[in-house]
Amino acid sequence: GDSVTQMEGPVTLSEEAFLTINCTYTATGYPSLFWYVQYPGEGLQLLLKATKADDKGSNKGFEATYRKETTSFHLEKGSVQVSDSAVYFCALSPPYGGSQGNLIFGKGTKLSVKP
Amino acid sequence: DAEITQSPRHKITETGRQVTLACHQTWNHNNMFWYRQDLGHGLRLIHYSYGVQDTNKGEVSDGYSVSRSNTEDLPLTLESAASSQTSVYFCASSFGGRAGELFFGEGSRLTVL
Numbered sequence: 001g002d003s004v005t006q007m008e009g010p011v012t013l014s015e016e017a018f019l020t021i022n023c024t025y026t027a028t029g030y031p032s033l034f035w036y037v038q039y040p041g042e043g044l045q046l047l048l049k050a051t052k053a054d055d056k057g058s059n060k061g062f063e064a065t066y067r068k069e070t071t072s073f074h075l076e077k078g079s080v081q082v083s084d085s086a087v088y089f090c091a092l093s094p095p096y097g098g099s100q101g102n103l104i105f106g107k108g109t110k111l112s113v114k115p
Numbered sequence: 116d117a118e119i120t121q122s123p124r125h126k127i128t129e130t131g132r133q134v135t136l137a138c139h140q141t142w143n144h145n146n147m148f149w150y151r152q153d154l155g156h157g158l159r160l161i162h163y164s165y166g167v168q169d170t171n172k173g174e175v176s177d178g179y180s181v182s183r184s185n186t187e188d189l190p191l192t193l194e195s196a197a198s199s200q201t202s203v204y205f206c207a208s209s210f211g212g213r214a215g216e217l218f219f220g221e222g223s224r225l226t227v228l
Contacts, residue, residue, distance in 0.1 A: 036217075043205055043219030044158075089157065102148070103217060107157035 002027040006090050006106035013080055013113050021075040021109045023064075023090035031092040033057075033066050033073040034103065038087045047075075047088070082113045118142075121206050121220035129228055134193040136223045138206030146209045147189040148217070149173075149181065151202040158205065164189055165211075196227045 007022040025031065032051045036044040048057030053068035062077045073090060090106040119140040128134050138147065149161040160173030162181040170181050178200060180192045193200055206220040 041221075043221045044207075044217070045219065046216045049216070102146075102160065102163060105150075105158040107155065 002094050002104050004090050004092055004104055004106035006109050010110040010112060015082055015113055015115055016079045019077040019080045021088055023073045025071050025092050027092055029095035031095050034091040035064055035075050036089040036091060080113045082115055085111055085113045119208055119218055119220045121223045125224045127226045128196050130196060132196050134196050136191045136204055138189050138220060139187055140208040142208060143186055144208035145211050148207045149191045150205045152205060153202050198227050201227045
C-alpha cells in the first residue's frame with residue numbers, strides 16, 4: 001500500500017544552520033505531497049505542498065521539490081531559527097478516486113534549534 | 116473566523132468506560148477525519164466521513180465509532196476504553212479533493228487508567 005518514510009529524529013541544529021529532512025514515498029500513480037508542522041501543544045498545520053512532478057512548494061523559507069524519479073519530497077531551509085523548533089510531518093494524498101484528502105502521514109521528525 | 120474545535124482537551128478515564136470526544140468545525144467542510152498520534156507511529160487514521168450520514172473505517176478503527184448527523188460535527192466514541200487507547204486524538208477537516216489542505220484541531224489528550 002501507499003506509505004511515507006521520513007528520516008528518524010530528533011534533529012538538533014544551531015541557529016542559522018542548513019536544514020534537510022528527508023522524505024520518500026511509495027504510491028501508485030501521482031500522489032499529492034505535503035509537509036505539515038506541529039508546534040508544541042498545537043495541532044498540525046500545512047507548511048507547503050506540491051501536486052505534480054517537479055513542482056516546488058515553498059513557505060516561510062522552507063522548500064521541497066516533488067521528485068518523481070526518486071519518489072522523494074525532501075524539506076529544506078537555508079537558515080533555521082529557534083522558532084522553527086517543531087515536529088515536521090511528510091504526507092501524501094493518494095491519486096486514486098475516493099481519497100478526497102485522506103492523507104497518509106510519515107512518523108514525524110522532531111527538530112530542535114539551539115540559539 | 117472559521118475554526119475547528121475539540122473537547123475536552125484533556126480527559127482521564129477508567130478502563131471499560133465509554134468516552135466521547137467532540138469535534139466541531141465551522142468551515143462547512145464536507146470531509147472530517149479523526150487521527151491518533153503516538154510516539155513511534157506518527158498519525159494514524161481512525162475514522163473519516165465525506166459527508167452527512169457517511170462514515171468509513173481507517174487504519175486503526177477497532178474500538179472506536181463515529182457518527183455524522185450534520186456537517187459541523189464528528190464525535191468520536193470509545194465504547195469501552197482500554198489502556199491501549201491512551202493517546203492524543205486529532206480531528207481534522209477539509210473541503211475535498213486530493214490536493215486539499217487538512218485543518219486540524221488542537222488535539223484531545225486521553226488517558227485511560
